Amino acid sequence: MVTYMTNIRRDVFQAIADPNRRAILSLLANQRLTLNGVADNFRISRPAVSRHIKILKECGLVVVIPQGRERYCEVRFDRLAEVTDWVEQYRQMWEQRFDRLDQVLLELQKKEQQNVRKK
Amino acid sequence: MSAKNKITITAEPGKQDLFVTREFDAPRELVFKAHTDPKLYAQWLGPRGYEMVLETFEPVDGGKYRYIHKDPQGNEYGFHGTFHAMSLESMVQTFEFEGYPGHVSLDSMTLEELPNNRTKITVHSVFQSVSDRDGMIQNGMEKGMSEGYERLDEIFAQTNS
Numbered sequence: 001m002v003t004y005m006t007n008i009r010r011d012v013f014q015a016i017a018d019p020n021r022r023a024i025l026s027l028l029a030n031q032r033l034t035l036n037g038v039a040d041n042f043r044i045s046r047p048a049v050s051r052h053i054k055i056l057k058e059c060g061l062v063v064v065i066p067q068g069r070e071r072y073c074e075v076r077f078d079r080l081a082e083v084t085d086w087v088e089q090y091r092q093m094w095e096q097r098f099d100r101l102d103q104v105l106l107e108l109q110k111k112e113q114q115n116v117r118k119k
Numbered sequence: 120m121s122a123k124n125k126i127t128i129t130a131e132p133g134k135q136d137l138f139v140t141r142e143f144d145a146p147r148e149l150v151f152k153a154h155t156d157p158k159l160y161a162q163w164l165g166p167r168g169y170e171m172v173l174e175t176f177e178p179v180d181g182g183k184y185r186y187i188h189k190d191p192q193g194n195e196y197g198f199h200g201t202f203h204a205m206s207l208e209s210m211v212q213t214f215e216f217e218g219y220p221g222h223v224s225l226d227s228m229t230l231e232e233l234p235n236n237r238t239k240i241t242v243h244s245v246f247q248s249v250s251d252r253d254g255m256i257q258n259g260m261e262k263g264m265s266e267g268y269e270r271l272d273e274i275f276a277q278t279n280s
Contacts, residue, residue, distance in 0.1 A: 016132040016133070017132050017133030017249065018133065022132070087128055087130055090128055090130070090137075091126060091128045094126055094128065094139050094141070094242075095126045096167075097163060097164065098124075098126060098141050098143075098240075100162070100163035101143070101150075101153055101163045102124070102143065102144070103163070104153050104159050104162050104163045105143060105144070105145035105149050105150065105153060106144075106145075108145070108149050108152065108153070108159070109145060109149065112149075
């Protein structure tokens with residue numbers, strides 16, 4: 001459980017932690033592009049774009065497919081499901097907890113009304 | 120009852136905090152009471168299918184709390200922390216899962232009065248690091264907890280119908 005703390009994080013959360021990487025992902029969502037094609041859309045340097053693509057590759061969100069002389073970057077969005085699952089799980093925990101709080105509050109209000117009537 | 124109040128979770132990627140907000144069809148005094156009365160608190164906080172033991176509960180500034188969730192297999196999950204400012208408007212406390220010692224979050228809850236005797240709760244949790252935040256929520260125990268909650272919801276639904 002603690003091991004991920006000491007390893008270099010290479011998971012989806014690491015991938016989307018950086019705004020440039022998020023921008024690269026949304027760019028690639030609509031089209032496959034070469035590294036140069038990606039870099040043309042950004043002000044940051046080509047090596048910087050290349051570094052981000054490398055991290056996205058290591059996180060499993062981007063694959064690079066050689067085609068002729070070119071190498072195309074493609075998004076693998078299924079990995080992003082890990083993010084929605086993560087928030088979804090947490091949302092459910094709170095939702096169920098608060099649904100129960102609703103019931104407790106409902107009971108309290110009923111009791112209060114009964115007390116008022118008694119008086 | 121009116122349409123179900125929706126919960127909103129805001130957890131931006133790469134940050135070490137998150138927000139949980141939800142509205143309740145009850146006045147603020149009652150929402151506060153449900154958070155500070157040990158009997159009421161134990162009724163809604165623990166996961167379903169688990170025994171909820173509120174071992175220590177001192178909801179005042181400087182007070183402590185510790186509770187244990189026991190599953191049917193006899194596994195125990197302990198949580199503890201310290202209360203800070205506690206008022207109708209806001210409740211501040213630290214939170215630590217004993218299975219993950221040394222990783223403490225700071226939870227600030229604000230209770231906002233809304234018209235028609237309604238209340239909005241906002242929980243702001245700040246973790247020590249991004250991976251603490253993500254790790255806490257990813258860990259399997261939470262998953263088990265949410266499964267537990269679902270079962271209790273069913274029980275509630277049956278007793279209310």
